[in-house]
Amino acid sequence: MRTFTISCLLAAVSIQATLAQVLIAPETDMNSTTLPSGATTAPTPSPSSTSAANTRVSATATSSLILNSVQALVDNNLEVGGANFPFILLPDQRIAARSAASCGKLGELLFSAQSRTLSSVQKMLAQSAPNATEFWIDTGASDPNYITKCDTLVMNNGQATIKTGGSCLRLLPALCSNINTSGKVTVSTSLGLVTGARDPMGFRFQGIRYAKAPVGSLRFAAPVPITTSWISAVDATAPGNKCPQLGDVPGGNEDCLFLNVFTPKLNADKKSLLPVMFYLHGGSFTTGTGTDPAFNPANMASRGQVVVVTINYRLGLLGFFERVDAGISRSTVPGNMGVRDMLVALKWVQDHIGDFGGDASKVTIFGESAGGHAIRTLLSMPAATKNLFSAAISQSDPIDLPFNDIKTASTVIGGGAMTLLNCADLACMRSKNISDILNAQTTIVGQAINMAPEESFLELIKPSIDGLLIFNNFDQLIAGKDGGIHKAPLMIGTMKNEAIGFLPSLGQSTPMPPTVFGLTLGTILGYQRSMVTIGYNLYPIDGSNPDGVREAEGDFASDYLWICPTQYLAKAYAASGLDVYQYQFQKGYNPNRPSGDLCANHVCHGDDVALVFASPALMNDPEHYPWTAADAALSRMVMDRWTAFATTGGNPNPTAYGGDSYPSWPKYSSSNQNVYLFDTTPSVSAGGLRPQFCGFFDQAIHYDFQL
Structure with a gap:
């Protein structure tokens, strides 16, 4: 020297x-x-x-x-x-x-x-x-x-x-200065050097492997964390493979256990580390990826001064196959592999996020749709998630869809797959190519809609009560049974019209005959409860509206699957002594929907994602995604509350740069039932949401997770 x-x-x-x-x-x-x-x-x-x-x-x-x-x-x-x-x-x-x-x-x-x-x-x-x-x-x-x-x-x-x-x-x-923003940056971690990219908002590291490729003998097995140091710098300038899937954007590769880090800060000392936000994507546990441009978190990281991590986790049969009823032990195929992937990624954050400017003691998990369901899952396993996160945000979790029981997970899903693939043992299942597995998965879901509709609406393949990680449904765990829950401040909420956007995918167009309404209720509730609901006439069909049937169906499904059970569990969460903040979007971001689209004049499932993230992809494609000053204002309102919740460890009221002029967001309580309503001009509802409808479900019909 x-x-x-x-x-x-x-x-x-x-x-x-x-x-x-x-x-x-x-x-x-x-x-x-x-x-x-x-x-x-x-x-x-x-x-x-x-x-x-x-x-x-x-x-x-x-x-x-x-x-x-x-x-x-x-x-x-x-x-x-x-x-x-x-x-x-x-x-x-x-x-x-x-x-x-x-x-x-x-x-x-x-x-x-x-x-x-x-x-x-x-x-x-x-x-x-x-x-x-x-x-x-x-x-x-x-x-x-x-x-x-x-x-x-x-x-x-x-x-x-x-x-x-x-x-x-x-x-x-x-x-x-901050001008030359197309270069690369390399950070030193305990595992070795990692090279990422620089952009005007900060630094991004994509495609970091957090577990070994789940292929060969590791297919259907628990994830194996990466612990071996590497010699040369790992190239983290481009996304890794997404997990295999069908759907709107099919494809992927079984070697897909990668995560991504977006950060405005590097090499911070321990006193100046930034809060971490760990995002889990939606997609009914069968589609999606942590690198979807719809939720590129560069703007969130820069405006909120937080470190954002997104991940891939195994989907469909590859992520949720089990067959304990056929003698395949959980020591070999544990089940809930996709959930176990999330746990390994969270542990990676604990071990390494400090190398990227993040504070491992201040991790907020959040997710939308199936990602919200994943948040519920992680809260339901306190032993496995101890010290892995400190706060949680659940967006549009279809809470009335309970965890799978062993029969559904092992017999209907696992058994159905093995039958369709002509497999009698695990070796056969591991020998099948990905396209065969995905096709079998699609067939299983399609058959279950006819054979067991009460198990299959929206999500047939999902986390299960395995007796290893998850011991009961969320409501029972909140009540203190089977080990309770991971105790953390919770932000939870829904869109105003969650279910309406799903009706066209069920083959429903305009107009639909009134008899379809009864069939829809029967599919979701079963015959007896559907007759009680129809008898109370809470969802009358407006005969003057050509789309009156679908409007009534959408209102019912939104209430029953999302809005009312969310409020029910918020009340239980608050009663257990934990901080909970409930919200609902009265306005969303849904550009360029045709006039005949039901969601053109409603606030549908997924219309919050753009407002939470303000992805650069929106701003770079004005033809398809016109992003107005009003959209930006609403996005600032939303994003600032999400990042404030992470920064404070559980309070969504922003203090950065002096806060803003919008109403303060009070905690939810059994007595006040405060709900923050996101709109052009936000407000607070002190009496809860749709009390007549939710009271009916709470007391007369009950929810699927209670049956």
Whole structure:
């Protein structure tokens, strides 16, 4: 190791402002002027006298230069073209020349504060660096070698001003520009180096393997975590394979156990780690992927200053096959493999997310649709999930669909698959190709709709009560039976018209005869309970409306499968002494639906996803996804409450940047039944949702998970 003088360090300033790849490795001494042996340097050109700030350059972008913590701070209003990418914060204290060299490692210059207004800068600094009062910048008045006089940005009572000509040898944090955003970054983890990509919002690492490929003898087996270190840097610049599936976007590969990390911060010290949000995708446990562009979390990570993790987990028969009734033991095929994948991914987060700027002690799990059902599942297994997460958000979980029992999981699903595939043992099942397994899966679901409709509406293949991870249904566990639940603050809610969007997929078009309404109720409730429901006439058919039958069906199914059981369990959750916040969307994001589409004038299942994530894919495709200022405003309202819930560990009321002017969100309680209603102008319902209808189900019909 050679020790360099200040002048040698200053010689590291170079014209090379862009980079092919950056190694971000923690420093052993952030203020040292010592560089690794063999570090390369380059001479510094003299800046133009007329445009000094534009020609100033940072240190050569080589992996030999040392860089510690970095944080991309984005004034992101979620509007098309409205995001302001002001700067990258280097919070560790360095002399000015060292800061310029560190900016250069990202292919950036010291931030030129004169090129932008200071309003967004001071807002971001007040939130993310409240204890720092001065930062290195470069307005063009600095000495080009950062030796005698240097510029700084000064924060005083939340207001930013520019100071020029100060000493360059003080130890201060620094602000870098955020322009060269197409490079790569490599972080060091306990398993080895991982190379990801940089974008204007921060850093993303995709396709990180968290478990071994579940192929061959590992098909239908418990996931095997990755524990062996690797030698070369892992390329995490592109998504990994999605899991095999049919549906709208068929395909995939059985080697699919990958996760993705989106973060605005790297190499944070333990005191400045960011909250983690761990997302589980929907798709009825048979479709979907953690890299669906609909929920690209780059905007959520940047605006909320959180680390977001998305994952793939095994789907369909590959994720939920079991056959204990035929002598295949759980030690060989444990069942709930998809759930076990989630557990291994959560453990990966505990072990490694600190390397990506995330706080493993502050993990919020969240998911939508089947992802919401997965949240319910993880809450239902306190022994397996101990210390893996601290808060939970469940979006549009069809709560009235209980976990499968052993008979359904093992006999109907597992047994049906083996019969269709002409298999008498596990070796045969493991020998079948993926297309055969997927086709058998489709046949099983189709047959069950006729043979056992009470088991198959929406989700036949789903988590089961296996006696190893899950011991009972959620309502019984909340009541304290069989080990209880994972005790964590919960945000839970629904859309106003959850079920309406599913009716066309059931072959229902306009108009439908009134007799279909009775058939639909019979399919969901069975004959006796459907007759009671029809007798109470809670869902009359509007004869003047050509779509009156489907409207009535949609209202009933929304109430019975989503809205009322969600409220029922929120009440039970609150009664158990746990914090719970309930919501409902009165407005969603559903552009370009044809006028004949039932969801064109309703708030349907899935219409919340775009508002929660504000995926960049929406903003980049105005022809198909017109994203208006009103959409952005609603998205800000929603996203800020999701990320506030994660940041505070269980309170959705935002405090970042002074909060907002919308009503405060109170906890749900048995007495007040507060529900936050997301709309253009949000409000709070203090009397619960649809009390006449939900009271009927609570007391007269009851829910499937109670039967």
